Amino acid sequence: MKNFKFTTYLIFFVANFFLYIFYDFSKLHFMNDNSLGFYPLLGFLSCLALIIIAKTLSYFLKRKDTYYDR
Amino acid sequence: MIVDIFLHPAIPVFIGSILIFFSKEKSNLISVAALLVSLYVLLFFSDHKDLIYTLSSSNLGNETHLSLHYYSYSKLGFLFCLVYLIIGILGKLFSMYRENYIEKSLVLIYIGSAISVIFSGDFLTFYIFWELMAIASTFIIWSSDTTESHSAGVRYLLIHLFGGIVLLIGIVGLLINTQDLTLRLLSHSDWYNWLILIGLLLNAGAPPLSSWIPDAYPEGSYSSTVFLSAYTTKTAVYALIVIFAGTEILIYVGLYMIFYGIIYALLENDIRRILAYSIVNQVGFMVVGIGIGTELSLNGSASHAFAHIIYKGLLLMAAGSVIYVTQKRKCTDVGGLYKMMPLTAVCAIIGALSISAFPLTSGFISKSMITDASYQQGLEFVWLMLLVGSAGVFLHAGIKFPWFVFFHKDKNIVAEDPPIYMRSAMVVSAFLCFAIGIFPNLLYELLPFKAAYAPYTYNHAISQTHLLLFSGLAFFVSLKYLERTLTITLDFDWFYRKGNVLIKFLITSSFCIIEFTKNKFTGLITYERFEKMENYLIKQSNISLMLTVVVIIFTLILIFNLS
Known part of the structure; x- marks a missing residue:
């Protein structure tokens, strides 16, 4: 199972890396977005941040699903 | 003149809603026929001259005239009406097995009033059909006939009546101060303009009252949620494009909606409430586009509304199928359904890919117009937030919904794909998601403004794929923190519920x-x-x-x- 997980992650990273073959690094929007790994890192880190924010808020806002029935 | 009145695309729909009461057994046939006739009128007769009625009154020798633009054609109106009728027909196909003729009639009134709103040329006609839409949709929620739907319908009606009052006061203020009720771009920051903006934003699901969408829509029947998701919020988007394009505050309102939708959807357990939160999120993108206000961004908002109505309809059809077959509506109660309901699972995944804006799907060719418009205007922060928001969409609607419903832990539920009409509605919607994504010009040719845009460049497709795939990676890495629990999340509705x-x-x-x-x-x-x-x-x-x-x-x- 561990090997399977490792292989899946390896294929995932290699496949994503190979997409860069077609990428034109000379085109820039903002914030060095033409640099290697900008979009993968943005996607990964922003989603982790969103999950952390959601989890933190859940400590204050979560109630049992019968909350409004009472 | 009489003939002209019948050339309004809403008229066949309203007639259909009445005919259903005379022939209850044929309610499905009447519904589909009414929508097809309406589509025919739209495609072949819609650009006939505007219908204007002038009301005159004389007061102490001063004669005043009030022109009512009962029907006013615009390219934007055509685009919205087209997608309203497409999802109307698909939704009617999906709800063939729902045995409630009153709901079927109400849905036609709802669609007819939404069409009337987008073709109205003055604020008074606009307001009348706007309120009719609110009342019809309330009755649609009530027709689900559960305790929850009754109380949710009351709350929904109250919120919309509140929004209606705000809007009406704004319109009265506009009339008193300008003596002109023509539906037009309002740019001055007068008090009545603000009230009109608040009234419209309330229907779009803007803060702080965004919670009416996840509160009310999931309480509709398995089929009516498809209709509810399509019309009210998107009609508000249409109105905002026409009346408040380029209002800067909308950018920040839209950004709030994007992140509100993501965070609440991540915490949600109810399948349809997840999708309801994602409506707020997606409308947020459209509102940002309206706030930017360039031709490209407005085209982006209009096309995103078009694409959104279809893929959200598809996602809610998939969710409705699960509820129809299993009678379960919570993520904690379902799982592993892909073995039992393979077609529904595939359609849900296609809808999920579209909402996440994967290349080759409809979301990709529409959402990226808004992102690129923010780049062209030099709005660096907005551009970055839109990218983060796009990643978040994949997190909550792109993966979370299909993963917890169709994969994850197998709950050994005995189920099968829904009957043929429901399946065919989903398949056609899924086909449309791909057709628009692969041939974007099909949609671009219908857009209201001339703004050249090429969505398929190597850089754009690759960067979007990277962004989404790695947000998917973040989901699986933190899966144990996203486990579903039997909980709800408190929202602004607490103030009027508790x-x-x-x-x-x-x-x-x-x-x-x-x-x-x-x-x-x-x-x-x-x-x-x-x-x-x-x-x-x-x-x-x-x-x-x-x-x-x-x-x-x-x-x-x-x-x-x-x-």
């Missing part, structure tokens, strides 16, 4: 003060008197409380502004 707690607190605290002063004024104030008052106030329902507050606030506004 408001009596606040009243109780206020009364108790004021009682303490009274208790303190009682000793000095014994004989004047008695404990029993206040106990009676306290009990009386607590017994009052939240509804009457809210109505009282609304009436007081607007009486004050009227007194101060109109006198």
